[in-house]
Amino acid sequence: MSEPVGLRARKKVRTRDAIADAAISLFLARGFDQVSVADIAATAEVSKPTLFRYFATKEDLILHRFADHSGEAARVVRDRQPDVAPVAALHRHFRAGLDRFEPVTGLNDHPEVVAFHRLVFTTPSLAGRLLQYMLDDEGALAAVLAAGVQGRLLAAQVIAVQRVLARTNWQKIADGRPARDVQPEAIADADQAFTQLRRATSGS
Structure with missing residues (x-):
């Protein structure tokens, strides 16, 4: 059975927030230019394609x-x-x-x-x-x-x-x-x- 629409939406929000939180923590700790998208994906435990489904650019990870x-x-x-x-x-x-x-x-x-x-x-x-x-x-x-x-x-x-x-x-x-x-x-x-x-x- 497919997940209810509301549950899928909440999961998407949680994933987006987890990616953004991981990115901001890394940026604040190391600096924006010293952190790669791969670093962020690994920390958030998602793939790079998944990351880019939520944020089109590296800059958007912090400016959202x-x-x-x-x-x-x-x-x-x-x-x-x-x-x-x-x-x-x-x-x-x-x-x-x-x-x-x-x-x-x-x-x-x-x-x-x-x-x-x-x-x-x-x-x-x-x-x-x-x-x-x-x-x-x-x-x-x-x-x-x-x-x-x-x-x-x-x-x-x-x-x-x-x-x-x-x-x-x-x-x-x-x-x-x-x-x-x-x-x-x-x-x-x-x-x-x-x-x-x-x-x-x-x-x-």
């Missing part, structure tokens, strides 16, 4: 955590209430992430999260792949904003604001400050950045 947020800005704008402007909705969403100390905001001081971000930011191939994720997010956001160049410009500004805020928060924590100490500054920075963006875009 960012990919899990793919299209998030577009979803926030698309799902907002009719009386809420796009930039206001995005501001609220980013603030909520700061309140929850979400790693994607840079405001998280768990040692593995800090090390994870350091690895991404200092490894050229990972930084380049992350840029592509951001460009994809920018395109998705532009598609739900105003048509034409104005929508594309606003989308580019929003993604840039989020990137700068997150990188600033991470750098303060990487320099040794606890997240709760950085949080008031992170909130103030986010409020200022989104307020300036809203004014620059005439209340969008």
